[in-house]
Amino acid sequence: MYLNGVEIEDTFAEAFSMRAARLTVTAINEQWARHAALAATGFATSVIGCGVEAGIEGNSQATPDGRAGVDCLFFASSKDDLEANLVKRVGQAIMTSPTSACYDGGLAEFPADFDGFSKFNIGGKLRFFGDGYQASKVIGSKRYWRIPVMEGEFLIEEEFTMSKAVGGGNFLILAESIESALQAAEAAVRKMQEIRGIILPFPGGVVRSGSKVGSKYKFMSASTNTDYCPTIRGRVESSALEEGINAVLEIVIDGLTDRLVGQAMASGIREAVQVPGVRRISAGNYGGRLGKYHFHLQQLLGLSGGEQG
């Protein structure tokens, strides 16, 4: 099926259950809040090599301390991974950033009576950096830790909220040239970033080195996605590329709910197909055997049959 003359492959993206938390980072102004948030969400493209997948959602609408703030989402494979990685990242990237403070950003995407929330402790672990001079302050129903640092105090909430979430939603943009593929990916990312509750963890929201499970080398658990590499199309019998496709880019989406991931995928694809030179939209999956969530591209886009648009 086609959308704006671009083939939408009859396939699906396969996504997994993850654990997610939202952190609100505040500082004296937006610039310093963003410095801290960028450091904390840096090197967080894939749980395989980075422990967590993370991204900045955008500026906070309202922050607990009334200062400028940035909301970040973090995804990990398990509760323990999320807690362990966030203790490191908050300690090394947010606490170190001048004037910063860090709060539980909550997960408003879920209903108030949702019973899938759990709490995990970051502030209560980082407090020991205070070497005995740390102090807690209970405000409302929440406990905060005040850790003395060289320019004042680092304030961090004791407990943060985590919930089950969805990681690994994706789609592939197959284009005639890298210029077309990149232009389409950039347009898709801009549109998808308007949606709260999702992140695009790769650089600029785009990944070029998609991977497949396994390798010819025993010590590698994953290797380059040979079926989608144009430079070896003639050598790979199972290549998924037809002649004329010279560049493929992938957009990976993690979201708090499957609805948000599907919504983001659909809006991104609709933007990508507007760019001249885009030939086909596909998605990555493992045959449906590994991931709980399947996002069928044609269903997401409401394509019931025949060429659209």
Add this chain to the structure above:
Amino acid sequence: MSTQITLRLKEEPSLPVEAESINPENLNGKSLAEIQRLPLWSGKRSYPLEDYFEVEISDSAEQTGAWPQETDLLKVILWGDLSRFKRLGQGMSAGELEIQGSVGFHAGAEMRGGILRIKGNAGDWLGAHMEGGQILVEGSAGHFTGAAYRGKTQGMSGGSILIRGNAGQMAGSRMRRGLLAIGGDCGDAPGFKMLAGTLLIAGNSGIRAGSNMRRGTIIFLQPIKLLPTFYYNCCYRPIFWGLLVQELRSKGFDLSESASEAFFRRFSGDANEGGKGEILLCQSN
């Protein structure tokens, strides 16, 4: 819509009345006759509640005002000058008790939850040993607000007491946790032997603030002379102050527009008790 019980004082009593039985939990589910028969002690005798109050049971109408609402819980409203009624709301843990007038000693003492609104003044020992909930006073309070009774080592251990007017002596004495905010002035020795928690005094204070305090925070928005056992650290803007300002404003406690931008001089003390407590003196006024 929740049930509302209204008690209107018939006549101011000549003797103090022990009124700890008047709280939302105790009245909840009782019939009009049962409420009218509730015993209230005065002197050595017990009198039925109807001797003092006219009782009315109705559905609660939505109300607007500066203080927050908990409309899904039982609400009890008392009308009249209840300055001679002691222990109103003592030990309450849910619902809302609103007093359209002043109250006597021990109001909200040992309170564990719910909201106690006092539109007039409160007597001594307001919220003594309080564990949770909110007390909101539009007038002033007497001595020993949030404090510990004689012989006890810990005063209030949770919840919040917000007073728009003044407070008497030894406010927050021995408090262990929670928030006590005074919009006006307070008497001598606020935060005496304080163990933890937060005490905010927006107006002027008497002498010996924080004497023998071990931990916790006392915040003064007006200048005050401190005891020599408090030593100066630095001038800075505590980040938690921004949270506290938002919390107080959300509960209807008045603070100036620029309050959240304030700088404070931080003192540690009381040195006689280890110096882990802090006093923050606002530098922006």
